[in-house]
Amino acid sequence: MKYALLNGNKTHAKEVKSGTIARDIWFPEYEVKACVGKYRQFWKYSGEKPPFPRGYEPESEWHASWKKPILDANCEVICGENREHRADIKTDKYVIEIQKSSMDGYDVIERNVFYKNLSGNRLVWIVNIAKPWKEKRILTELVIGEKDKRFEIKWKRAWSWVKEIAKTKDTFLYLDFNPSSEKLFYAWSFKGVLFGKWANKKEIFENYLKEVLKPEYQKEIDIKEIFKET
Numbered sequence: 001m002k003y004a005l006l007n008g009n010k011t012h013a014k015e016v017k018s019g020t021i022a023r024d025i026w027f028p029e030y031e032v033k034a035c036v037g038k039y040r041q042f043w044k045y046s047g048e049k050p051p052f053p054r055g056y057e058p059e060s061e062w063h064a065s066w067k068k069p070i071l072d073a074n075c076e077v078i079c080g081e082n083r084e085h086r087a088d089i090k091t092d093k094y095v096i097e098i099q100k101s102s103m104d105g106y107d108v109i110e111r112n113v114f115y116k117n118l119s120g121n122r123l124v125w126i127v128n129i130a131k132p133w134k135e136k137r138i139l140t141e142l143v144i145g146e147k148d149k150r151f152e153i154k155w156k157r158a159w160s161w162v163k164e165i166a167k168t169k170d171t172f173l174y175l176d177f178n179p180s181s182e183k184l185f186y187a188w189s190f191k192g193v194l195f196g197k198w199a200n201k202k203e204i205f206e207n208y209l210k211e212v213l214k215p216e217y218q219k220e221i222d223i224k225e226i227f228k229e230t
Contacts, residue, residue: 001025001059002067003076004032004043012072013041024050026078026086039229055111056086057101062128062179063088065227066098069205069217079118085111094208095119100128103161112170124172124208125165126184132157133177140196153187153194166194174199179230182223201227 003010004022011022018036022043023029027050032043042059067075070089077090089096095115115123132138137156142149153175165173166189175185175196185196202221205213213221 001032001043001076002041002064003072004034010072013043021046025076026050026083053085053107055099055101055103055107057099060100061229062100062176063098065179065230066096066126068226069213069221070209071212071214074212080114085114087115089209089212090119091209091212093119094121094124096124096126096204096208098126102159105161105164108161108164109168112165112168116170122170122172124174124204126174126176126204127162127165128179129162129175129177130179132159138177143195148197150195150197153185153196155194158194163189163194167192174204176201179227180224 001024002012003025004013005011005025005028006016006020006022010025013034013036016022016034016036018034020034022032022034024032024043024045030048030050031046033046035042035044040061042064067089074090075088077087079085079087079090079095087095088098095118097111097115112123129138132155139154140151141154142151162173162175165171166187173187175187177184182201184199184201186199187194187196189195201223205217205221
């Protein structure tokens with residue numbers, strides 16, 4: 001994770017020296033230690049890990065890249081009266097969940113409902129599908145006659161939890177097939193068939209995250225620079 005509580009303040013690991021001790025933002029009773037290198041900076045638990053709700057995963061460089069242009073205050077935000085969830089990114093209007101590991105379908109449904117009730121808007125999911133894409137388990141086939149240039153996504157042994165996200169109107173789903181690419185899929189399901197359209201990663205920052213961008217990213221979003229470590 002990139003953030004911890006240091007002297008009561010939300011602090012990015014890059015702002016401290018390696019070995020600095022702080023507290024977990026979500027579970028403040030747990031101690032964390034800063035690991036600060038030239039290329040990676042993060043906090044790790046110095047002892048026992050807390051009992052995370054199902055579906056939460058360790059931070060990867062892919063996660064960190066999506067959060068890189070975002071103000072610290074809007075990353076890893078604890079949500080709910082009982083601190084039920086930790087949003088990857090939260091704005092006044094949207095919640096963005098960045099997911100790489102597998103989830104249970106019931107946990108997907110619960111998270112969709114929770115964040116829809118919290119924000120009043122659809123939950124935005126960004127899912128890493130690089131592994132099945134590299135394995136050539138995912139193919140696209142243009143749907144003839146559709147003006148919006150949609151295509152059918154043919155996915156062998158498709159992840160059930162992703163299909164769960166795609167079939168509800170409570171979400172916007174984006175599939176990141178190549179973290180270093182400037183493009184990704186916007187996806188949805190209709191009558192059990194998974195469809196997609198090409199989208200640009202820059203559009204996500206402009207459409208959902210514009211008001212929470214750091215000052216240096218307000219004028220121009222350089223996708224190659226943001227994702228150069230992935």
